[in-house]
Amino acid sequence: MAELGAGVRYCLADSWRILLCIDAVHSIAVDKSRLHSSRVNECNRVLSTVALGRSGGLCEYGAVPKRKIIVHIATSADGYIARSDGNLDWLTRRPAPKGFYGLPKFSRSIDAKILGRKTFDVSVKMGASFSAKDVHYVFSRRPPSASAPVGVQFVTESIKAFAERLRKEDGKNIWMMGGSEIIGSFLDEGAIDECIITVVPTLIGEGIPLIAPKHREVALRLRSLQRFADSVVQLHYEVRRPRP
Numbered sequence: 001m002a003e004l005g006a007g008v009r010y011c012l013a014d015s016w017r018i019l020l021c022i023d024a025v026h027s028i029a030v031d032k033s034r035l036h037s038s039r040v041n042e043c044n045r046v047l048s049t050v051a052l053g054r055s056g057g058l059c060e061y062g063a064v065p066k067r068k069i070i071v072h073i074a075t076s077a078d079g080y081i082a083r084s085d086g087n088l089d090w091l092t093r094r095p096a097p098k099g100f101y102g103l104p105k106f107s108r109s110i111d112a113k114i115l116g117r118k119t120f121d122v123s124v125k126m127g128a129s130f131s132a133k134d135v136h137y138v139f140s141r142r143p144p145s146a147s148a149p150v151g152v153q154f155v156t157e158s159i160k161a162f163a164e165r166l167r168k169e170d171g172k173n174i175w176m177m178g179g180s181e182i183i184g185s186f187l188d189e190g191a192i193d194e195c196i197i198t199v200v201p202t203l204i205g206e207g208i209p210l211i212a213p214k215h216r217e218v219a220l221r222l223r224s225l226q227r228f229a230d231s232v233v234q235l236h237y238e239v240r241r242p243r244p
Contacts, residue, residue: 066167068193069114071176071183072106073210075199080207081178086122090202094230101198101234102226111135111172116182117142120152137162139182163191184212192239195220201231 074091075081082088099105115123117140130136130149137155138144144154155162163186166174176183176192186192197210219240226234 067169067171068173069163069166069176069186069191070110070173071178071192071195071197072103073178073183073195073197075197075210076202076204076207077199078203078205079210080204081180081210083204083207086208090204091200094200097228097230101228101232106175106196109173110175112137112166113175113177114139114182114186115177116140116179119177119179119182124149139185159186159189159191163189180209180212183210184214184216187211187218187239188214188216190239190241194223194239195235195237197235197237199233199235201233 073081076090083090112135114137117138120136120138120140130151132151134151136149136152138152139155139159144152148154157165176186183192220237221240222235223238224236226236228234
């Protein structure tokens with residue numbers, strides 16, 4: 001496998017260029033000029049595989065894209081997701097723009113959410129709604145409450161086993177909602193695929209950081225950057241995997 005950068009990856013088979021998959025624009029180009037009929041048939045088979053799963057991102061030869069676990073979260077300009085007491089006043093008092101920074105579109109691309117127990121408890125207090133069609137996986141060291149809402153599943157298995165299981169199951173991508181501890185724990189286990197960080201142009205001085213503090217180094221690749229009229233900036237990163 002050879003990397004071309006900028007989201008481009010191609011696959012080699014018998015020294016011929018079989019497939020070029022460009023994730024950023026979801027387009028496919030094939031060089032068949034030197035292929036025998038048997039190779040053309042093979043190429044068409046691979047293209048059919050990719051066409052069925054374009055939404056899954058970068059493609060590998062003959063592979064079906066897996067579900068992704070994606071962090072989608074807002075931070076202050078100094079990197080906090082909430083004040084020290086969990087208050088989000090600096091975020092919630094901002095007027096919601098048309099399109100709400102692409103969140104409705106993102107929501108249609110996922111069918112499950114992951115969150116830590118603290119974030120779940122705050123969501124319940126804020127009146128969040130839950131349903132059987134909107135699965136929430138809550139990681140918690142404490143036993144679940146007897147009155148857990150419909151659609152909420154408390155998770156006790158390891159992060160690595162949980163992520164591997166979900167990625168193999170059929171479905172859309174999974175939204176990692178936070179908070180900082182669960183995001184950090186998933187990063188440490190290599191269980192985060194992408195991060196979409198919406199940076200609000202406000203400094204709050206102190207608070208809960210995006211990721212729980214710990215010595216770590218996680219390389220990212222910038223997929224896109226979007227600026228909005230209200231000075232909000234949205235960064236979309238792909239988590240780079242260590243080379244074997």
